[in-house]
Amino acid sequence: MSDTSEVIRRFNDAFLRHEPDQLDELVGEGCVMEAIQPAPDGARYEGRAACLEFWRALAADRTTQFEDEEIAVAGDRATIKWRYTYGTGEADYVRGVNLMRVRDSKVVEALGYSKTPGEVAVPLAADSTSDR
Template sequence: MDDEATRATVEAVRRLDAAFDRGDIDAFMAAMTDDCVWESFTPAPDGQRHEGQAAVRQAMTEFLGSSPVFDGEEMLARGDRAVVRWTCRFSGGHVRGVDVVRVRHGKVAEILSYVKA
């Protein structure tokens, strides 16, 4: 992390991930912009796009209700972008994937989730 924008991106993603790990939907949404976007990896095969605070909150609340356990494996960041490699465990198994994240003004603006096929 050699520049201020990259440091801010890493901090924003870590703040979001910590809220997710705690299951704290209010803190999770506070870490996202008002016009946030989350492209989830469910339902298969292509997931679903959720736009705006209300839609992302509803989708994330439902997702957290499935008791997923995420293990972040690696984060690469540069400027306002980050890629996070992860494993998500459910009661029925697991998936591996990546999130492509964009940060704006210290908050996560976009999360595009992709799973390994």
């Protein structure tokens, strides 16, 4: 297993098991993270302390749950497709992807994107054929 694969496995496990302390040794000093909210551009966190604070709070929240759908690793980069459940209703989830980079056995970049709609929904394909 590559170093990147092992770091990403341990990083994801911290969220899956709600163990925020496991993140401490996995986040690099120059880490940059872009969160999915607030839309449309999300929030940007720079530096180990800022990224770790955000992730520790997320991992500690036992009212939510991450589920990995697919993980692909290539060199120092990883792509993680995920599902994040935040309630008990059938539609209380969002799906997304994180683009990760690992350097010296630490996460140094995490760019998150989701399928959360913006204020105005994209027109359906059938609507695009109507007269304008």
